[in-house]
Amino acid sequence: MRFDEALQSQEEAILNCVHCGFCLPACPTYVRLGDEADSPRGRLHLMRAVVEGRLDPGSDAFQDHIGRCLGCRACEPVCPSGVQYGMLLERARQVATSARPPARLTRLLLALVRRDGVRRLWLGSSRLLRDLGIPEGLLARLPEGPISSRMKTALAMLASSAPSTLSIGAPNGAEEVASRSGSPNGSGFGAGVSVGLLEGCVQKGLFGRVNRATERVLGANGYRVVSVRSQGCCGALHAHAGDLTAAREMARRNIAAFEEAGVDLVAVNAAGCGAAMVDYGHLLSGDAEWGGRARSFAGRVRDVSQLLTGGDEVLRGAPLPLRVAYDPPCHLLHAQKIRHEPLRMLEAIPELEVVAVPNGDECCGGAGIYGLTHPELGGRIGSDKVEAVVATGAPWLATGNPGCIMQIGAGLRIAEAKVEVCHPVELLDESYRRGGVYEGRRGAEGAASVDPDPGRGSPLDERAETGAVPRPGGA
C-alpha cells in the first residue's frame, strides 16, 4: 500500500474545496500567522498537491503546516461547500506520520493513553500529585525560561483539573450512590431511556467527579444510566495525531462494549470524545464487519447537554446565583454543531447568569496535546482566550471538555486571574444538590451492592432493572 493511500482515496472529498477562501478568517492559526499555508484552504491545497504527486508528504512544508493545525474544525461550519476538513486532516496526519515519525513528545503522550495499564498508572499518579497540591507548589517555584515554561504549562494544566470550589461539599459516598438511583421528584424527562456513559481516559482519570455529576443529573431526569464495562479511550487523540490504526482499534472496542451493554444512547460529557465517536462511522467506513455497527453506534452518541435540553421538562434545581462565562468547546460547536444545547441545559438553573465569552467561537489552543507540542502558538491562542474570559468579568467559566478546562484553567492560573473553571454539568449537579434533588434517597434499595470504585463501573444497571429508577409520573 502506498503510504499516501489514506489521502488518495479521499481525492473527491478534497476536490469539494472550491478554493473560495471563506474559511480563512475562521482559522486561528491563519489569523495569527497570516500565512496561507497555515489556513484551511492552504492545508487542503497541500493535501491536494500530495495527491497529485507534486508534494512529498515528508517535506517540511507538509509536516509543519499539517502539524500546526489545531484540528479545531472552525473551518467546517463556514465552508459553503461542506468540505469535511476534520476527516481529511486525520488522513493527512496519517500520511504525514508515515512519511516522518512524529516528535518524541507526541509519541510519548499517545503511548501513555493507549495502553490501559500505563494510562491508569500515569493518570493515577498525576491525580495523586494533583491532590497533594504538588503542581501548585512547584508552579510558584519554577524559574523563568523556555523549558520551565513548557513545564509550567503542564503543571498548571494538571492543577486546573482539580475540583473547583463549587464542588466542595458536593455529595459523595452514600449520598452519591443514593442519587444515582434516580430522581425522587424528577419529571423524568429521560423517560427511562437507557444510556451508557463514556468514561473517557483523561476524563476518567482526572475528572471522575464530572462523570459522577453527569450520572447524577441524568438519573435525576429519569434516564436509566447503565454501566458499560470494558469500554476504553475514544481514540480521538490518536486519530488527530494520524494513528488511525490505533484509533480504529479503540473504536471497535467501544462499539462492542456499548453493544453488549445494550444501551439506547451513548452519553458523553467530553466534547472531544463526542466528536470522535460521532465520526466512528467514517473511521470504520472501509470495514465490512464494523462499518454498519459503527454507523449505528455513531447515531446513538449524545452530548450530555443534548440529553438535557428539553426546555421546561428538564428538572429545575435550586438557585445558583453565580455569574458564569460560557465558552463553547470547538469539538462541540464546530465538530458536532452543538451550539445552543449547553446554554439551554443551564437554563434549568434559577438565577444563574450566563455570559458569552467574546469571540467565543475561537479555539482555546488546547486542542488535545497542542498546548504541549506547539507551546508558542498554542500559548498565543491560549492567552487571547484567557484575556477574553477575563474581559467578561465573570468569576466562573464553564466549558464542556476536559482539555479546554485544563488549557483555559492553566492560562488563567498563570495569568493569576481569579476565575474558576468547571464543566456545565457540574453547575447543574450543584444546583440539584442544593435543591435536595438527591436527598431522601439515602439508603435506597441496592446501596449495599455499590462498587466502591465508581471508575470501574456503577451498579446502576442492576438497580435500574429492579425498577428503582422512577418513570415519568412515578415516585
Added chain:
Amino acid sequence: MTAPVIPAALISSLSRIVGDDGVIRDPERLLVYESDGLTQYRHAPAAVVLPRTTEEVAAVVKELAAGGRAFVARGAGTGLSGGALAVAGAVVIATTRMNRVLEVDVENRRARVQPGTVNSHLTRESLPHGFFYAPDPSSQSACTIGGNVAENSGGPHCLKYGVTSRYVTGLTVVLPDGEVVSFGGTGVEEDPYDLVGLFVGSEGCFGIATEVEVTLTPVPEAAAALLAIFDRLEDAARAVTRIIARGLLPAALEIVDGETIRAVESSVFAAGYPTDAEAALVVEFDGVEDSLAEELAAAEACCRDEGAREVRKAASDEEREALWRGRKKAFGAMGRIAPDLLVQDATVPRTRLPAVLERIMEIGRRYDLKVANVFHAGDGNLHPNILFDRRNREELARVEQASKEMMQACVDAGGTITGEHGVGVDKKEYMGLIYSRSVLETMEEVRRVFDPAGLSNPGKVLPGSIRSAIRGAEEDAVARV
C-alpha cells in the same frame, strides 16, 4: 513549473525588514499561493512577504524595485480573475498581517482600516455604533478591503447602495517605486484630480494601498424581502425590469436559476426552493418601516404580472435569512456537484437580460455543459457558472470555447466583460472586444504614470500586445489548467 529562484541576498534584506517569519521562500510552501479563487490559473510566486505596516511595505517595495523585481499585492486571494497571481518572477506582498480597523470615526461617519481587514469585520466593528459598511460582495466574510478597492467590488446590495468606489474617501498608497503618498482623506476630499477614484479598480497595478478610509452607512430602520418563484428564467428577468421601471429601488434583486436551485436543494444546504422551478427571484427592501409593506406589495404585483407562480414574503430577520439561504449557499452547493466551477462575470443592460440569458443557455446546451446562473439581476450583472471537471481535458476545451462565446454574447448585447470580478489575467484578452486600440493605449499610458518600470502586478488587465514593460515570455508561463 518551479518558482523562479530568488537571490539569497534579496531574501536577507527582506527578512531584515519584516523579520524571518515574514518571508516565505521554500518552493513547497509557496505552492499555496499559486492560485486565487480562480484555480484555472496556477503560478507560484518567487517569494511571499508578510509586512505589518505601511513603512514595512514601502521598504519592501523599495528593495524589490531596486533589483527590478516585480511584486503583487494579495489580500485574501478570493479574487475570481487571477488578479493576485504572481507571474514574471514576482514576489507576493500579502496584507494578511495588516488586518486592523484603525478607527471608527462616528462623527464623520468614516472608518480607517488597514488593507487586510476583512470586509465583514469592518461592518462588525461598526454595528455597535449604528453603522455598516455597505459594499457587500458575496465573499464579504473573507475578502479584504484592499482587494475590494483594487477590484472595485460590488455585491447584492450595491443595487441601491453602490459599489466600492462610492465609499472610498482616502487612501495611503505605496507607489511602485516605494514612495508613500496619500490621496484624499477626511478634510481633503476636494483634490483637484480624483486620485482616489483613479486608484479604486486599478487591480493592484498602480501600487499597494496600505490604509483605506471609507464612508460608513447608518443601519436602516427595517428590512423586508420576498421570494418569487418562476417557471421560466426569462420571466424572472422581465420581473426585474418591471420592478425598476415601476420606480422601486430595492436594496437587492438577485436571481437563482433552476439548475442552481436543484444543486442547492440536493445538497446539505437545501433552502426549501421548489426544485421544479426555473428561477427564484429575491427582492429585498430596506429603509423606513412604514414604506416597506407598500414597496413589497408593489414588487409582488410586478412578479405576478410576469407570471410568478408563487410569492413568499419575509418580515422577520429569520424569515429573511431563510429566503436568502438558497442564494447565499449557491456557490458552495455547486462545488458539490462538480469538482470545478468557472464563474463568469459580465454586465448587460438590464432590459437585455432575458435575451442574453436565453443565448447563454443555448451556448451551454450546444457545448453540452452544465451552466448555472446566480446573479445580481438588478445591476444586469450576470454570473453564468460553468460546471466541469478539469481532469477531463476534452471537456475543458469546450468550457473555454463556451466561455468565450458567452462573453461575446454579452458584448453583442451592449454589455461589458466584467461586472465586479475584474479583468486580472482571465479577461485581459477580451479587452479588445470592448475597447479600441487607442483607448487601451491610453490606459497603458495612465498605468505608466504610476508604474513606469512595470513592476506592480505585471501581466494583468491590459492585453500583452499593449503593455510596454511586460516581460512577455515569463508571463506566458502561467499554467492554464
